[in-house]
Amino acid sequence: MSNKSLTRKQLYDLVWSKPVTHIAKEYGFSDNGIRKICKKYNIPLPKNGYWSKIKFNKKVTKTKLPKQDDNPQITLEKSISVVSGGNHINSQMALRKKELKEIEDLTFTVPDRISKPHKYVTATKEYHKQLKIIRKRGGWSSDVDSSDALNINVSESLVPRALRIFDTLLKVFDKRGYKISSNKKTEVTINGQSYSIRITEKSKRVKREDNRSWDSYVFVPTGRLCLKIDDYSPIKEWADSKTKQLEERVLDILSWLEIRAKKDEEQAIQSALWRKKFEEEREREKQLQALKDNELNRFQQLFDTASRWHKSQYLRNYINEFEKYALDSKTLDSDKQEWVKWAKEKADWYDPFIEKEVDLLKDIDRDTLKPKKRNYW
Structure with missing residues (x-):
């Protein structure tokens, strides 16, 4: 359902025609959000048990809409909570994704083949090439210079996929003016906030089939890619699913990072102000x-x-x-x-x-x- 503008009377008729929870789902609100907007505009709501009585054909009382001089237009927008000020993460994500899509020179589609690879993608290809050579000789991964190599830990067959996803993401970061570094760990810095990014492969625990008297397990790669943000607790991740591959989540990843960076920047400013105030108070006490x-x-x-x-x-x-x-x-x-x-x-x-x-x-x-x-x- 697209944006819809209602009068008080129309919203009153709506909330008395079906449960608030049903309306909330249609408009992307929380049911509490609908209640808040009704309270704001002095629109009465059915009391507890009202819809149960309707279901069993029992007698119910409908509260009349109080009269008031003005007749405001109330706009309901799906996925952007007008009532709560649009502070819900899903509302912010929808708005940020919409804004990013409207930027002409941003491409979120991961190509089948990389054209003009990012310098870190080129460095990573060379790293994996040298890694193969060293391992054939019986050497260790530590024997290969990993400078500028992206943080990728997947099966060899999945490396090309991981590189294509990283290449698209890094190019978007560049166009957005964000600082990127990759030395032992891959980091992007947005609004002064740094986040570690890595692509891994999901694994599952499988019981060993042997004659031991105790159960033992091994972790087996599943072929499913997963991108993780390690600096966020709990760790934020996007992974291949039955309906969506990681290649389709570039816009989601960028939107989440930008929203998170803005929030972290605000928190950092508040923390800095608090520390400054604390230090000033401590200095006054010291003096x-x-x-x-x-x-x-x-x-x-x-x-x-x-x-x-x-x-x-x-x-x-x-x-x-x-x-x-x-x-x-x-x-x-x-x-x-x-x-x-x-x-x-x-x-x-x-x-x-x-x-x-x-x-x-x-x-x-x-x-x-x-x-x-x-x-x-």
């Missing part, structure tokens, strides 16, 4: 913590200095009392006078306002009264 630490250090220095001053005054009071007592008791001899002089010097050394230099205490920290830490480098 704030540095200010707090500095403030605490300054206070600790203030407290330590005040404590030293208080202790230096305590020392001076003691020294003065000692000297006064010795004078009063007439016991202030030369030894005590020397001690008083020494003690006052130490009080001046300890006092944060004076900090008199004393040669024997140069290596002593005044705050801790312990040797200063030395740097040996």
